[in-house]
Amino acid sequence: MSTELILEVKDLYKHFPMRQSMLNMLRRRKLEIVRAVDGVSFSIEKGEVLALVGESGCGKTTIARTLIGLEKVTGGEILFKGKSVGGDGVQSISLKQLRQRAQVVFQDPYESLNPRATIYDIVSEPLVVHDLFKDDHERSERVKQVLEEAGLRPAEDYLLRYPHELSGGQRQRVVIAAAMVLEPELLLADEPVSMLDVSIRAEILNLLNALRRSRGISILFITHDLGTVGYFADRLAVMYLGRIVEIGPTAEVLNNPQHPYTKALLSVVPMPNPKLRRKMIILSGETPNPINLPGGCRFHPRCPLAMDACKVNDPSLDELGNGHQVACLLAKAE
Amino acid sequence: MNETLRPNSGQVLLSVRHLATEFHLADKQVARALEDVSFDVLPGQTVGLVGESGCGKTTTLMSVMRLLPSNGRITSGNVFFKGNDLLALSEREMRDHRWKDMAIIFQGAMNALNPVMRIGDQIREAILLHNLMDRDPAEHRVGELLELVGIPRSRRDQYPHQYSGGMRQRAMIAMALACSPDLLFADEPTTALDVMIQAQILELLKEIQQKLGLAIVLVTHDLGVVAEMCDDVVVMYGGKVAEYGPAELVYNQPQHPYTQRLLEAFPDLNRSNDPSTGKDLATIPGTPPRLNALPPGCRFSPRCHKSMEVCTQVTPDLLTQNTFVSSGARHLAACHLLDNEGIQKS
Amino acid sequence: MNEHWTLFKRNLRDFWKAFHRNKLGLLGGFLVLTAIIVAVCAPLLTPYQPTEIIRDENGRGLTFAPPSVHKPLGTDDAGRDIWTQLIYGARISLSVGFLAGFIAMFVGSLFGILAGYFGGHLDNLLMRITDILLVIPDLPLMLVLVATVRQLDLGISPLVVLTAVIGLLYWTSTARLIRSQVLTIKERQFVDRARAIGAGHFHIIRKHILPQIMPLIVANTVLVLSIAILIESGLAFLGLGDPTRPSWGAMLNFAFDRSAVTNGAWWFYLPPGLAIVWVSLGCVLLGNVLEEMLNPRLMAHHLEGGQSMIAVSGKGSE
Numbered sequence: 001m002s003t004e005l006i007l008e009v010k011d012l013y014k015h016f017p018m019r020q021s022m023l024n025m026l027r028r029r030k031l032e033i034v035r036a037v038d039g040v041s042f043s044i045e046k047g048e049v050l051a052l053v054g055e056s057g058c059g060k061t062t063i064a065r066t067l068i069g070l071e072k073v074t075g076g077e078i079l080f081k082g083k084s085v086g087g088d089g090v091q092s093i094s095l096k097q098l099r100q101r102a103q104v105v106f107q108d109p110y111e112s113l114n115p116r117a118t119i120y121d122i123v124s125e126p127l128v129v130h131d132l133f134k135d136d137h138e139r140s141e142r143v144k145q146v147l148e149e150a151g152l153r154p155a156e157d158y159l160l161r162y163p164h165e166l167s168g169g170q171r172q173r174v175v176i177a178a179a180m181v182l183e184p185e186l187l188l189a190d191e192p193v194s195m196l197d198v199s200i201r202a203e204i205l206n207l208l209n210a211l212r213r214s215r216g217i218s219i220l221f222i223t224h225d226l227g228t229v230g231y232f233a234d235r236l237a238v239m240y241l242g243r244i245v246e247i248g249p250t251a252e253v254l255n256n257p258q259h260p261y262t263k264a265l266l267s268v269v270p271m272p273n274p275k276l277r278r279k280m281i282i283l284s285g286e287t288p289n290p291i292n293l294p295g296g297c298r299f300h301p302r303c304p305l306a307m308d309a310c311k312v313n314d315p316s317l318d319e320l321g322n323g324h325q326v327a328c329l330l331a332k333a334e
Numbered sequence: 335m336n337e338t339l340r341p342n343s344g345q346v347l348l349s350v351r352h353l354a355t356e357f358h359l360a361d362k363q364v365a366r367a368l369e370d371v372s373f374d375v376l377p378g379q380t381v382g383l384v385g386e387s388g389c390g391k392t393t394t395l396m397s398v399m400r401l402l403p404s405n406g407r408i409t410s411g412n413v414f415f416k417g418n419d420l421l422a423l424s425e426r427e428m429r430d431h432r433w434k435d436m437a438i439i440f441q442g443a444m445n446a447l448n449p450v451m452r453i454g455d456q457i458r459e460a461i462l463l464h465n466l467m468d469r470d471p472a473e474h475r476v477g478e479l480l481e482l483v484g485i486p487r488s489r490r491d492q493y494p495h496q497y498s499g500g501m502r503q504r505a506m507i508a509m510a511l512a513c514s515p516d517l518l519f520a521d522e523p524t525t526a527l528d529v530m531i532q533a534q535i536l537e538l539l540k541e542i543q544q545k546l547g548l549a550i551v552l553v554t555h556d557l558g559v560v561a562e563m564c565d566d567v568v569v570m571y572g573g574k575v576a577e578y579g580p581a582e583l584v585y586n587q588p589q590h591p592y593t594q595r596l597l598e599a600f601p602d603l604n605r606s607n608d609p610s611t612g613k614d615l616a617t618i619p620g621t622p623p624r625l626n627a628l629p630p631g632c633r634f635s636p637r638c639h640k641s642m643e644v645c646t647q648v649t650p651d652l653l654t655q656n657t658f659v660s661s662g663a664r665h666l667a668a669c670h671l672l673d674n675e676g677i678q679k680s
Numbered sequence: 681m682n683e684h685w686t687l688f689k690r691n692l693r694d695f696w697k698a699f700h701r702n703k704l705g706l707l708g709g710f711l712v713l714t715a716i717i718v719a720v721c722a723p724l725l726t727p728y729q730p731t732e733i734i735r736d737e738n739g740r741g742l743t744f745a746p747p748s749v750h751k752p753l754g755t756d757d758a759g760r761d762i763w764t765q766l767i768y769g770a771r772i773s774l775s776v777g778f779l780a781g782f783i784a785m786f787v788g789s790l791f792g793i794l795a796g797y798f799g800g801h802l803d804n805l806l807m808r809i810t811d812i813l814l815v816i817p818d819l820p821l822m823l824v825l826v827a828t829v830r831q832l833d834l835g836i837s838p839l840v841v842l843t844a845v846i847g848l849l850y851w852t853s854t855a856r857l858i859r860s861q862v863l864t865i866k867e868r869q870f871v872d873r874a875r876a877i878g879a880g881h882f883h884i885i886r887k888h889i890l891p892q893i894m895p896l897i898v899a900n901t902v903l904v905l906s907i908a909i910l911i912e913s914g915l916a917f918l919g920l921g922d923p924t925r926p927s928w929g930a931m932l933n934f935a936f937d938r939s940a941v942t943n944g945a946w947w948f949y950l951p952p953g954l955a956i957v958w959v960s961l962g963c964v965l966l967g968n969v970l971e972e973m974l975n976p977r978l979m980a981h982h983l984e985g986g987q988s989m990i991a992v993s994g995k996g997s998e
Binding site for chain 1: 686687868869870872873874875876877878879880883887888891892
């Protein structure tokens with residue numbers, strides 16, 4: 001793996017102002033803000049798979065949407081291969097240019113395909129939008145090529161079909177084929193297998209892995225399923241309430257978690273091994289609303305190891321060595 | 335009575351034998367959704383019904399509770415609850431059993447709460463509907479139930495939209511327990527929840543089970559959840575039982591090729607941590623069978639990596655082929671690879 | 681392209697399969713179709729001209745002749761053949777009604793799509809215009825407009841005025857309907873995906889939004905047509921049509937003005953009335969069936985056909 005950085009995210013913020021009711025406006029209540037992404041930094045090397053893990057509300061999907069421009073950045077910078085996205089000046093690329101080199105794979109294979117478009121339409125759409133392969137024949141060949149690479153063979157059989165004629169796994173292959181048709185360098189996969197059956201999940205993961213190996217594509221793999229992470233990702237970042245709380249090489253983080261949240265999360269992932277009845281750290285309560293963030297470390301209300309200092313100090317990511325970083329006062333102290 | 339699958343176990347709570355269910359579809363087609371489904375549930379035990387979508391696990395629950403839609407029909411088999419065949423009862427008699435003896439938490443039920451009725455009122459309604467007690471004692475019971483499931487009493491008067499997903503699921507559990515049933519069916523109770531909330535809910539179910547001696551039948555596609563929660567496991571495929579036995583045995587010594595492949599396809603944390611060289615996850619080629627166009631013989635044979643000729647001709651039986659009698663439990667698999675003494679042929 | 685033709689034929693076949701099962705829809709289609717055919721083939725179906733006066737043996741106008749005397753529908757107060765007037769009147773009623781309906785549909789859809797897709801200030805503006813028009817009672821407004829334009833004597837044919845007025849005032853319900861549909865579709869994941877690929881607004885509207893709402897537009901248009909025909913008839917009945925080219929409504933106007941009722945000449949006022957009902961009913965039946973079939977909420981089932989015998993469990997995770 002070369003050390004070229006495909007993606008660099010620097011201090012990314014994405015806040016959503018809540019719509020205020022008339023009454024609250026008249027009462028001059030402070031505008032409530034959902035701090036979905038609240039200061040996130042990470043990078044992805046060429047050919048690397050970075051897994052972004054967290055529960056709902058942690059901001060992982062918002063990061064993907066912001067990276068691809070579906071949401072406007074509130075603060076911070078996104079660099080693609082060293083060039084600033086959407087900025088001015090020479091060292092920058094436009095959003096449209098980014099969208100040619102980075103593609104998204106969404107979670108729901110039933111919803112991410114236009115039910116009234118044929119498979120050919122869907123897979124050729126990126127070519128149409130970016131005006132590539134203008135020749136009809138060339139375009140059709142390219143579409144067939146990616147469909148076969150995605151495991152849909154023979155491609156001709158699928159071109160004129162509609163999404164509802166395909167199974168969930170096949171649909172997800174179409175989504176992946178459509179993502180591949182522009183030969184992107186970065187793939188943002190948001191829960192690509194969560195809605196598929198277990199045996200189909202394996203197929204799709206194998207496919208992604210094969211694509212990664214054959215094309216050196218980088219993948220930001222967003223999931224809540226820690227099991228798939230261990231199989232697939234080079235590095236793992238754990239998110240909580242809009243921040244990364246721990247990040248490092250997968251094996252390192254899984255075997256030697258430092259942040260109390262990571263430890264708890266790992267302890268409650270169901271393992272298909274009845275003999276392994278391990279001690280679970282079950283956190284009480286629910287993830288709080290990203291509107292009313294607790295002071296100090298945002299995890300302290302639920303942290304089994306919280307100290308007094310945690311209520312006041314908001315830890316940032318600290319390097320522990322080996323690329324393993326943790327945002328925790330306790331880990332720092334050790 | 336029929337021979338129990340669990341010798342030395344005393345009174346069996348629920349005993350399903352050779353259950354078969356059909357659905358009549360448009361164009362006069364018939365989908366054989368269930369065939370020859372058998373398993374037992376002992377008092378206080380947790381049994382997991384696991385399988386992928388379309389395998390019939392939800393249909394099994396619906397059949398046992400006799401809540402099939404109008405185009406569904408149970409064509410054969412028995413469902414013995416404390417010795418009485420539920421299938422022989424009239425609808426009226428069956429209604430007596432529902433909720434009082436067996437309750438069910440439907441899949442996605444937490445999203446089907448009445449949005450304009452307070453949570454406490456909805457629970458109370460469940461109690462009153464079964465004429466167990468008058469309004470005031472019912473109200474008291476609501477308080478008890480809320481405490482049982484870990485919902486603060488102060489939140490009794492809130493509406494579903496004010497509850498989080500996890501809390502709504504707790505409310506559903508409270509409703510299901512309203513009449514103190516002996517058996518609880520839970521259909522994918524934690525599928526839509528975050529892993530931490532899932533852990534909370536499963537822990538809650540375990541606690542309740544211990545407190546009340548409740549038996550639970552847990553339907554899910556998540557092999558990990560079943561491993562955590564269940565004493566016995568029923569692995570279903572294409573409307574039939576592929577394998578059935580104690581969780582430890584099924585997971586560590588799977589006999590049916592489908593179970594074997596399924597376990598191999600399940601990525602878990604302990605697997606190879608070097609993804610660039612790690613071997614691919616096992617996959618099962620093909621797709622599950624369409625229930626109105628079933629393959630002859632074993633339903634899994636078209637996708638089975640160990641399929642033999644007999645597999646495409648004769649449907650393997652669950653109960654007459656069995657293996658490993660250990661600690662009083664039998665481990666069964668419907669597969670021709672096992673002869674009558676349960677020894678693998680190949 | 682060859683493949684697109686195959687696809688089109690396949691879609692048409694699927695549509696017909698679902699459609700012809702519904703008897704009411706077939707009836708509606710039949711009613712509308714016959715009316716159109718009659719209107720188009722009018723000259724072939726009658727030997728007379730609508731203004732031609734039928735004379736009896738003595739050379740006098742055969743006035744108020746009942747159908748028993750002069751087939752098939754008798755004559756009016758001046759001796760003109762009712763049947764002829766009816767089928768030539770169909771041309772007027774249908775063309776004004778249909779044209780006005782299409783204008784209403786077009787304006788309504790355009791406003792609905794723009795308002796729904798772009799939202800914000802454009803949405804507010806368009807919706808406030810819609811609201812204003814919704815609030816004003818239709819018929820009186822149309823009366824005033826038509827009468828005023830006529831007074832202005834701009835030399836515009838009364839039929840054109842009628843068509844324009846109906847078309848430009850009747851799009852409001854369509855606009856609201858389309859707008860709410862567009863709002864829903866805009867949020868769907870495949871639209872997000874298109875945006876993520878870099879598709880522009882026009883591309884998204886054309887390729888993703890329109891195909892989803894087209895069925896709704898079609899169904900709604902047919903219903904709007906029936907209303908347009910009724911309104912045209914009403915306005916013509918009040919005398920605002922073109923007297924030289926009478927529609928069915930105008931025929932009713934003449935009938936009442938020229939004492940057909942007191943003369944007991946039911947063959948003068950019943951046929952046009954029934955004709956109006958015939959076409960309106962046909963459109964309504966057709967429109968209802970189309971709407972049911974193409975209802976977006978039911979759309980999933982329609983498209984999903986008999987494909988999955990297996991209940992798809994909604995295995996969503998947050």
